[in-house]
Each structure stands twice: as structure tokens, then as C-alpha cells.
Amino acid sequence: xxxxxxxxxxxxxxxxxxxxxxxxxxxxxxxxxxxxxxxxxxxxxxxxxxxxxxxxxxxxxxxxxxxxxxxxxxxxxxxxxxxxxxxxxxxxxxxxxxxxxxxxxxxxxxxxxxxxxxxxxxxxxxxxxxxxxxxxxxxxxxxxxxxxxxxxxxxxxxxxxxxxxxxxxxxxxxxxxxxxxxxxxxxxxxxxxxxxxxxxxxxxxxxxxxxxxxxxxxxxxxxxxxxxxxxxxxxxxxxxxxxxxxxxxxxxxxxxxxxxxxxxxxxxxxxxxxxxxxxxxxxxxxxxxxxxxxxxxxxxxxxxxxxxxxxxxxxxxxxxxxxxx
Amino acid sequence: xxxxxxxxxxxxxxxxxxxxxxxxxxxxxxxxxxxxxxxxxxxxxxxxxxxxxxxxxxxxxxxxxxxxxxxxxxxxxxxxxxxxxxxxxxxxxxxxxxxxxxxxxxxxxxxxxxxxxxxxxxxxxxxxxxxxxxxxxxxxxxxxxxxxxxxxxxxxxxxxxxxxxxxxxxxxxxxxxxxxxxxxxxxxxxxxxxxxxxxxxxxxxxxxxxxxxxxxxxxxxxxxxxxxxxxxxxxxxxxxxxxxxxxxxxxxxxxxxxxxxxxxxxxxxxxxxxxxxxxxxxxxxxxxxxxxxxxxxxxxxxxxxxxxxxxxxxxxxxxxxxxxxxxxxxxxxxxxxxxxxxxxxxxxxxxxxxxxxxxxxxxxxxxxxxxxxxxxxxxxxxxxxxxxxxxxxxxxxxxxxxxxxxxxxxxxxxxxxxxxxxxxxxxxxxxxxxxxxxxxxxxxxxxxxxxxxxxxxxxxxxxxxxxxxxxxxxxxxxxxxxxxxxxxxxxxxxxxxxxxxxxxxxxxxxxxxxxxxxxxxxxxxxxxxxxxxxxxxxxxxxxxxxxxxxxxxxxxxxxxxxxxx
Numbered sequence: 017x018x019x020x021x022x023x024x025x026x027x028x029x030x031x032x033x034x035x036x037x038x039x040x041x042x043x044x045x046x047x048x049x050x051x052x053x054x055x056x057x058x059x060x061x062x063x064x065x066x067x068x069x070x071x072x073x074x075x076x077x078x079x080x081x082x083x084x085x086x087x088x089x090x091x092x093x094x095x096x097x098x099x100x101x102x103x104x105x106x107x108x109x110x111x112x113x114x115x116x117x118x119x120x121x122x123x124x125x126x127x128x129x130x131x132x133x134x135x136x137x138x139x140x141x142x143x144x145x146x147x148x149x150x151x152x153x154x155x156x157x158x159x160x161x162x163x164x165x166x167x168x169x170x171x172x173x174x175x176x177x178x179x180x181x182x183x184x185x186x187x188x189x190x191x192x193x194x195x196x197x198x199x200x201x202x203x204x205x206x207x208x209x210x211x212x213x214x215x216x217x218x219x220x221x222x223x224x225x226x227x228x229x230x231x232x233x234x235x236x237x238x239x240x241x242x243x244x245x246x247x248x249x250x251x252x253x254x255x256x257x258x259x260x261x262x263x264x265x266x267x268x269x270x271x272x273x274x275x276x277x278x279x280x281x282x283x284x285x286x287x288x289x290x291x292x293x294x295x296x297x298x299x300x301x302x303x304x305x306x307x308x309x310x311x312x313x314x315x316x317x318x319x320x321x322x323x324x325x326x327x328x329x330x331x332x333x334x335x336x337x338x339x340x341x
Numbered sequence: 342x343x344x345x346x347x348x349x350x351x352x353x354x355x356x357x358x359x360x361x362x363x364x365x366x367x368x369x370x371x372x373x374x375x376x377x378x379x380x381x382x383x384x385x386x387x388x389x390x391x392x393x394x395x396x397x398x399x400x401x402x403x404x405x406x407x408x409x410x411x412x413x414x415x416x417x418x419x420x421x422x423x424x425x426x427x428x429x430x431x432x433x434x435x436x437x438x439x440x441x442x443x444x445x446x447x448x449x450x451x452x453x454x455x456x457x458x459x460x461x462x463x464x465x466x467x468x469x470x471x472x473x474x475x476x477x478x479x480x481x482x483x484x485x486x487x488x489x490x491x492x493x494x495x496x497x498x499x500x501x502x503x504x505x506x507x508x509x510x511x512x513x514x515x516x517x518x519x520x521x522x523x524x525x526x527x528x529x530x531x532x533x534x535x536x537x538x539x540x541x542x543x544x545x546x547x548x549x550x551x552x553x554x555x556x557x558x559x560x561x562x563x564x565x566x567x568x569x570x571x572x573x574x575x576x577x578x579x580x581x582x583x584x585x586x587x588x589x590x591x592x593x594x595x596x597x598x599x600x601x602x603x604x605x606x607x608x609x610x611x612x613x614x615x616x617x618x619x620x621x622x623x624x625x626x627x628x629x630x631x632x633x634x635x636x637x638x639x640x641x642x643x644x645x646x647x648x649x650x651x652x653x654x655x656x657x658x659x660x661x662x663x664x665x666x667x668x669x670x671x672x673x674x675x676x677x678x679x680x681x682x683x684x685x686x687x688x689x690x691x692x693x694x695x696x697x698x699x700x701x702x703x704x705x706x707x708x709x710x711x712x713x714x715x716x717x718x719x720x721x722x723x724x725x726x727x728x729x730x731x732x733x734x735x736x737x738x739x740x741x742x743x744x745x746x747x748x749x750x751x752x753x754x755x756x757x758x759x760x761x762x763x764x765x766x767x768x769x770x771x772x773x774x775x776x777x778x779x780x781x782x783x784x785x786x787x788x789x790x791x792x793x794x795x796x797x798x799x800x801x802x803x804x805x806x807x808x809x810x811x812x813x814x815x816x817x818x819x820x821x822x823x824x825x826x827x828x829x830x831x832x833x834x835x836x837x838x839x840x841x842x843x844x845x846x847x848x849x850x851x852x853x854x855x856x857x858x859x860x861x862x863x864x865x866x867x868x869x870x871x872x873x874x875x876x877x878x879x880x881x882x883x884x885x886x887x888x889x890x891x892x893x894x895x896x897x898x899x900x901x902x903x904x905x906x
Contacts, residue, residue, distance in 0.1 A: 029478040050791070073715040074524065081711060084708055084711075088696075091693065093693045094696055099628035100880040102627075103882040104627070105632065107687075120675045122675050125722060129723060138664065210433075232502065234731060234799075247591060247658050271497065274418050283472075
């Protein structure tokens, strides 16, 4: 194609295209505004990973789609030309090149993903804690027998745990979360508060113990970038540190029945003082003898509170109850 | 390479009277049990397309419901029935049977120069399992239909609409059986019935794709059947495999389900990749770029694709090592897929590209699959998937690869082989209108869904946060356009089938064997043993003859054409 007398050298054009594509991709990676605001420590980690993938994806998208559009225009069939094209059947070096480039990219992304996942606390679920000799309930299991690589029985809790820095430290606040058709119930074991909304203090290490009363649910905090299925018969957990006060949605993300779309609640991130005030107000309101709170509980909720230690026995009656709805 | 072995003094073709099957099939043969692979292929395609329309109408009702945040059009139960059966029909009754049963059956024996499939009766039985399976699905609607999503995760699937769910399971088990029988048949057919003078590296890439597809179907479908039958027992016969209160484990079901259903994604796209290779090469008049790379990458996808299923379960009861292992294996699938994409772009590069309807859909597929593939890589990375799993981002992604990919490929294939199947030419203008409407409709419907998912809208909901209303309206308008886009296609197919201009034997001047027989082909395909005188993609290779006596490809094509008359 470069047989004409005065053309711009192909290498120069390639260079300019390369620089432009790189610049556009990097810009779009930083300014795509596709994700909602960041309210947890994990959110920037996830977003950085996503934005890197957006940079690479945009570059590949522009190059490949650009090549497609270019060929469609440049190499379109001209009327009257019934001959075949130049028979190019392959180019081994080129094929190695375009196999190697994606391979390097995906291996790099894989390593980066593992790193981000570690920083999010993904590797520290039940099994790891036993190594540190921290969780008293797990002392009974043989040390080292249930490392992070092997899920054994109910010892392992799936989900996100403490990240590497938090290490063996227990969470500042633990909340038991029960998912049922079609609501979330939050129980604060330390203060006995039971709530339909999740209130947490900013900057504190919060651990959620998730359990399902009937069918699968998924506990999703979009602004926190974390999600965990809530599974009947298995323990799951999430652990996070909120970084911004405000009210954010809690969404059920696993199909759980007719009104799955209505299974929404709110997480309210308080400043320390506000949280203390909320805590005190509700501790008083829910002190033993407060009939108003008890009246709002269903039988299965009250039952659940007592049968909690017995594991999953309560799930059966709950499912049976819901089939009659 | 071209071998130019056409016997120029070959005997004149026998008259129709000399044949074991003297007549062509009549229209009513297509409604009966028939063992001819071409009849079965068309039976698959037409019934599958019917189910596509049904599932499409379901999608339109869902989009109408989602035009507003409140559940005001359909009751939530009905919405869940629709979403479950939309997915079920599109996957098990449209894309899989049309791509594998339809094109696979019609093309594989023709492409390898065989008279029929290896086991014609098994083939017909496999097809007739489809209507029976559809009847089961129909019965499920009498009981309210399955409502637990096409994944049917227990415990929801155990406690919701149990009779509907049970008939849904029977339906899927039957159609899975059909898939296993078909897979077995393809493997034996390609291995045993390939015409002897066709080398393995002259096998059309569609057949290579069918080899990979069939291996996957054979290995993975039984696992789905096991999972579903255990679920059936849990619902009806008091077992507790997936009942936590009886010590069952709900996550085991998810493993069994996805061990099949992730490979099912490749069942739906590998044959389409094969179709792509045929169409792009033919309509660009250029040999396929990197034949071996494209053939082997199908096999690589087939192997790696068996080890990625847990990426559907990153947020489930999945230990950390599994999340990481399957992140990496999932990302690796991008490599062989990329090899194919690059190979097709390189095939187009320097070609003489004809903007026929099949080529338009093939290029549209390429453009959208690139996007769907890139969003797939982001989903493969577990830390990001934790955020977007089970949201509209996933819905957007898989519609880009399944609608923008598989369905575009099916349209491309239908246009490309329509002249062969019917002997008549479709209307090119209507085909192009169909493409433009479909391309715009697809992007309008599915592109905004990426944003919805990332911003916080979960999938499978009939009611949603009002902040998402605007983008949902855009998606709904797009879906209306997609609904309209089917009309020019339907008109084109029905009109052209009866009134279209005769297409002749080989309107695309293609080199694969199916084009070297009459259109539609005779009942046993070839009047005489076909001779492989050129590789399937040797476009342009024979235009400069090495020896003056050698006929060029064009001359040979003309020669074969003369004999056929």
C-alpha cells in the first residue's frame, strides 16, 4: 500500500496511533466514573484493580475494533473484482506474539488479583485464625490441620476476614446478620440490640457473621465493593472498615423468591459520637421487658436466637414455614 | 494445498431414476421421524427458532416490567417464572440445539463428504427428545412454572413451586440426554466417516469446533443430569442431598450445576466460532489466517473450559484457594479466545470483504465478542467479581457474548447456508436491515446494563431502586428495537424459502465440500464419492497456476458446476 511517492512512513503512523491509544486508555481508566463512591477500605483496592483492567481493556478494544473498522473500509470488495485475495495462510511469529501478549497480561492480572484479594482480607477466614491460636472455639481442632487450603466441615467460615495488618486482632464490632425472605435482621451481641438496619461506626473494624434462615441470600454493600452469599447451613462472614459517614444501600443479590427485589435495607455509617448516641438510645429501648421490640419478632426469630448454638437445626422449620406463605 | 485431482472424464451424473432415493423430501417429511441428517438439521433449526421467539417474547414482558421501578405489570411470581424460562429456553432450546443440532447435523456430514451421520436413528431420536422435553416444560407452566432461575439453586428450588420445578428438571434431563446422544454421534461421524482423501488438516474448522464441542458435552452433561436428579429426589422423594436441615450441602449443587453449565457456555460459542471461520474466509475470499492455531485453540478452550466453573461461585461458600485458582484458570481462557479473534481479524486484513448479510453478522459478532470478552476478563478477577457478581453487569456481559456472540453467529450461519438448505437466495436488503436493527438494538439494550450493575442493581429483580429508572428505560427501548428486528428476518426467510431466486449450487464460490453438491443436496448428499481437490480455505492459492495445464480453482468450480446440472 505504500507504493505512492510521498506517504507518511507506516512506522510513524503506528507510533502516533500507539501513543494516542495509550493516552486515551490511561485517561479513561482513571476517569470512567463507572463505580459508585468508595466507603470501605476495600473499595479503593477493588477500584484500582478494575481501573487497571479498564486501561488494558480500552487499549485492546481500541486496537482490535480499530483494526476491524479499518479492514472493513480499506479491504472492502470493489465492484467488478472477482479475483481472490493474496493467499496469506498465517504468520508463525505474529501468532506467537499475539498469544504471548495476552498470556502475559492475564498472568499479571492474576497475580495482581491475588494480591488485592489478600489485602481485602480474603485469605483470613476461620482456618487462618486457628493458626494464630486466636479464636477460642477453634482450639479444639488440631493446629495446622485446617489450613487455608482445605475446607473441613463447619470450621471454615467463607468470606472476607481480617487483612494482613489486622492479623490476629479481633474485630472492634461484631454483628450477627440473619437473612430471611425478604429482610435482614441485625443482632448486636455485645449490646443486645436487634435492628432492621445496620449501624456501624466509622473507622472501626466491623465483622458480620452471616447466616440464612431459609434460602440462599447474598449480602451486598455496593459502595463497600463487598458481597458474600448467605448460605443455610454454612457460616459466612464479611469484615470491613467504613471510611465515610452516610447512609448506603444493603442489597440482596441472590434470587431468594418473589420479592427478592424488595429485600433491601440500609447501612448507616456514624461518626463515633453519633454511633455512641444510637447505641445508648437503642440499648435503653430494647432493655429486657420492652415489649414493643419483642412483639415485632416472629417466632422463628426468637427461636433462632436460642437455637443459635445448636447450629442449623432451626433452618428446617423456617423453610417449612415459608412454603406456606 | 490444492491437489487438482478432478477426473475430467468422470462419468456423467446418474439420472434421478437410478437412485436408491429417487425423490427429494416433501414438506411433510420435515414434520415426521426422519433419519436424514439434513432433515434433522432443519428440524432442529426451525423448532429452535420457534423457542427463540417464545423466549424473546418473555424477555419483552420482563423489559416492560422493568421500565418502571415498581412491580406493576406482572406479579413477582410470574416475573420469576419468565426469567427462569427465558434463560432455559434461550440456552437449552435455542442456542444449543440450533448451533449443535441444527448446523452440526446439517453441515458435518456434508463437510466431510459423508452420506449421513454415523448413527442416523440415534440422531433422529436425539431430535425428537426436544419436543418431548418442550412438552415437559409446557406442563411445568400448568403448575406455575419453575421460578428459581435457570440455575435453580436449592433451597429456593426445593421450596418454590415444587411441581413446576420437577417438570422443569425432567425437561432439562431429557434435552441433556439429547445433547449427549448428539455429541457421541458427532465424534464417531467425524472420526469414521470423513472421506479418506481428506487429511485432518483439511478438515473444515467448523468440524474441529464440533469435535471440541462434542467432547465437552460428553464430559460435562452427565454431571448436570446427576445434580438435577438429586434435586428432583430432594423435592419429591424426601432425600436431603441439598437440604441443610438434613445435613445436605447446598453448595455441592452449585458445583455440579456449574461443572456442566460453564462448559455449556462453550457449547454455545464453539460451534459459532466454527461458523465464523467458514464465513469470514469465504466472504473475504482469503485463506483462514492460522488454520492450526484456530483449530487447536478450540481444543484448548475445551480443556481449560472444564476447569473454570467456580468463577460462577466466587461469592458462594468458596474457600480462598479456590477463588484464586479459578481466577487464574478463568483468565487463561482469554488466551485461546484471543488467538481466534486475532486470527479472524488477520483473515479480514487484506481480504476482499463482501458486505453480505452473513458477513455483516459475522463482523458484528467479532466487534461485540471483543467487548464481551473484555468484560469477561474483569469478571474473572475474583476481587472485582465480589462486587459485580449477580448484578446487571453479569447480565450485560453474558448477553454480549451469547446474544452479540452466539445469536449473531446463528443469524450469520442461517444467511450463509440458506441457499444451500433451500436452494433459494434470501433477500440481501432485508438481511442488511435486519443486521442494522439487531446491532443497534443489542447495544442499546445491553450496554447500559454494565453501568446498572456496577452502580448497585442486582439481577433477577422485578422491582428496583428508582435511581436506576432512566437506564432501565433505555434498555427497554432497546429491547423493543430488538423485537422489531426479528420481523424483517422472518419475512425474508418465509418469503425467500418459497419465492426466492434460485441460488444454484455454490453462490458464494466456497471451497468446502457442502457447496460442491446440488442445492438443496440430494438425499444421500453426493451423487458420487466427493474428491477433495483443494483445502477448505485455499482462496487465491490456485489463481496463479504452477503449471499451465493445471486448472485454476475457478475452472474446477465451474467444471463441478457443469457436472451437477
